[in-house]
Amino acid sequence: MKKFKLISCLMVAVMIISSFSTAVFAGSFPDVSEESFSWALDAVEELSDQGVINGYQDGTYRPEKTVTKLEALVLLSRILGFDDDAHALINEKGLDNYEEFVLDLDLSYGDEEIIFLLEKGFFTEDDIEEYLADDNAEHGLKRYELATILSKALTSDSNIKNKEVKYDDKVDIPTSQRKYVAYITEVGLMKGMGDNIFSPITDVNRAQIALVLYNLQEMTDYNYTVCKVTSVDSLLSTIKFIKEGEEKESGYLVKDDVIIRVDSEEDTLDKIGVNYNAIITTSGDSLKSIVAYQPDIDDQFVAKVVSASNSTMKFAKFNGTKTEDVLFPVSKEIKIVDQEQDAVSVAKLGVGTFVDVKIKKGKVEFVEILDKTTTVAGVYKSISTEDGELVLTIEEVESKEDMVLYVGNDVTVTRNGSKSTMNELLAGDSMSITLTYNTITKIIATSKVQNKDGFIEEIRISAKPSIVVKVGGESVEYQISPEASYIVSGKQNCTIYDLRLGAQASLTVESNTVTKISTTVADTIIQVSGVVELVNVSYNMIQVSFYDPQTEQTVSQSVFVNASTKVFNNTTGKAVALKNLEEGSTISVIGTQSTGVYLASTIIVLN
Incomplete structure (x- = not known):
């Protein structure tokens, strides 16, 4: 009903207020000419x-007609950019904030214009009630009232000082309004009526309002x-x-008088955040006002608390192992709960508290306090890189669902009771994983070793290679460890490419992963050349792109190194530390391959 009422008000304006509805343009106003009202x-x-003012249906402008308070405010809103496309967001927000208030005024027209003036901060609700409540809207606008609304259009109340009014009739100006008369006189937008008289309680006519608004427009631009x-x-x-539709960054020095x-x-200024939507008002090269809004974000994330109050909360939002500081205002309906789902106060959100945060329409609506350190049990499935970070995929024991977890740089790994590394973990390993702030900091892995004998039915060479073996009349598929050893016809240090279908094989299986294959087929050594994409010293790993003749495509592969791997510069012959290996370098890798990951024995830096 409210929106219907708003539309109805505008329709009434079209029907009743001909000064706004009938576009009789300049040049056709016989009552405004060089002979009469030439000054206007x-x-x-x-x-x-410009369409700011219009004439009547009989073709006249009626310059001597008194302007009502409502007419003056509506005209002022047009001068201040109500119809400008840049103010679309302000008008939208204004409807949310002031529609009910303005509808209660029961104006005959101009609801949206008044909402604009309120939302942009030119006037308060008290100001508008003073001008438009009851039947004030249709009363004539006095000269001192014009001085007041013009002053508020130019600057904020805090920038208007109480200066002495020097007009002889200042006693006719309400005390609270005298500073506006002094200010508007000082800036030259209004002046006296002669003989040092301001004539504050004289009504303003249509010719005068046109002249003053025209001068305001020229002054502000x-x-x-x-x-x-x-x-x-x-x-x-x-x-x-960054301006809408542009890519180049712009900026301003924000002076004390900027609204x-x-x-x-x-x-x-400090309450404006990064990514806020803003409408900047300038006059020439001078910044006049900034109207900013927190973007209407609906989001959910885990984070550490940076600061928290009843009005704003700042979080270090996790993106993998990295964090990004984000600031949000707090919803009036915010709910904060602890691990037992009991409601708690904002005082419980100390610095570093681990939380799950829900954002609705750009405000913090729900915060759940989480345990900083948790433990999860699962079975190893795979390890990969995502945006340069190491991620581990496990099958969670209780849910039987896949869980993807980021691995911290300082992770400690124990496997079968001995200190280990990430690249020594095998598919099928049972794991107890410790998470700190949702990042893996500790892994305790165990495996079960079995021996299987059978015939090779299928060899699958991919990023995660596997082998299908006929064991006791049943076809069983096993993943192959990157560290798996291959023995073909008694020859050590063979590779997956030396395996042959139909060969008899003896497998050593840890968890569900083959760590050793013995067959009767000879081996070869693989050598590839490619470009370094990533160097991760923490995990003794580099990422290399190279042409794969099997797939006839350029592929990206992980290459692990160990203590025996030799890395040297082909030009100088000198050894190169892994940390000094640069991304973009062309290298030749000699080593063994399985599960799509190379274990390098030698790396030669070619360029």
Whole structure:
């Protein structure tokens, strides 16, 4: 019903207020000419051409007619950019914040324009009630009231000082309004009526309002820019942003007189966050106002608490093992619970508290306190890299579902009671995993060793190679460890490429992974050349891209090194430390391969 009422109000305006509805343009106003109201002629013509003001159906402008308070505010909103596309977000937010308030005023028209003036902070609800409540909207606008609304259009109340009014009739100006008369006189937008008289309680007519609004437009020459905030430095008082439709960053020094509004409230520069949507108002090269809004984000993430209050919360949001600081306002309906799902206060959210956070419409709606350190049991499935970080996939014991976990740089690994490394883990290993802030910090792995004899039915060479063996009349598939050893016809150090279908094989199986294969087929040594994509010293691993003749494609493979791996520069002949191996280098790798991961015995740096 409210939105219907709003539309209805606008329709009433079209039917009743001909000064706004009937576009009779300048040049056709016989009552505004060089002979009559010549001092307002240019203003009326220009504003009429812009569609700010219109004439009546009989073709006249009626310049001597008194302007009502509602008419004045609606006209002012147009001068201040109500119809500008840059203010679309402000008008949208204004409807959310002020529609009910304005509808309760029961205005005959102009609801959306008044909402705009409120949302952009030109006027408060108290101001609007004073001008428009009851039947005030249709009363004539006094000159001192015009001085007040013009002052509020130019700057905030805090920038208007209480200066002495020097007009002889200042006693007719309400005490609370005198500073506005002094200010608007000082900036030259209004002046006296002669003989040092301001005539504050005289009604303003249509010719006068046109002239004053025209001069306001000329004085301000406002431009409006929609942008996305990229950085804010409250110490240096600077803001940087990227304008809508552009890629280049722009910025301004934010002076003390700049009006700042954040999420519909007058605020300070430090409350504007990165990625906030902002509407920047400038006059020439001068910054006049910033209206910023927290983006309407719906999100859920785990994080560490950086700071928390009843108004804002800052989190170190996890993205893998990395974190990104994010700041959000707090919803009035926020719920905070502990591990037992009992409601707790914001005081429980100390620095470093591990939490699960839900964001709705850009505000913190729900926070659950989590255990900083947890343990999960599972069975190893695979290990890979994601955005340069190591990730482990396990089958979680209780749910039987896959779980993908990020591996911390300082992870400790124990396998079968001995110190181990990530690349020594095998598919099928049972694991007890310790997580700190959802990142693996400790792995205790165990395996069960079995011997299987059979005939090779299938060899699958891929990123995760496997072998199908006929064991006791049943075909069984096993993954092959990257560290698996191959013995063919008694010859050591063979590779998966030396295996042959139909060969009799004896397998050593740890967990569900083959660690040793003995057949009667000879082996070969594999050598590939490619480009280094990634060097991870923590895991003794590099990522190399090279051409695979089997697939006729360029593939990316992990290459592990160990203490016996030799790395040297082909040009100098000198040894090269793994940490000094540069991304983009061309190398030749000699070693063994299985599960799609190479174990290098020699790495030669070619370029």
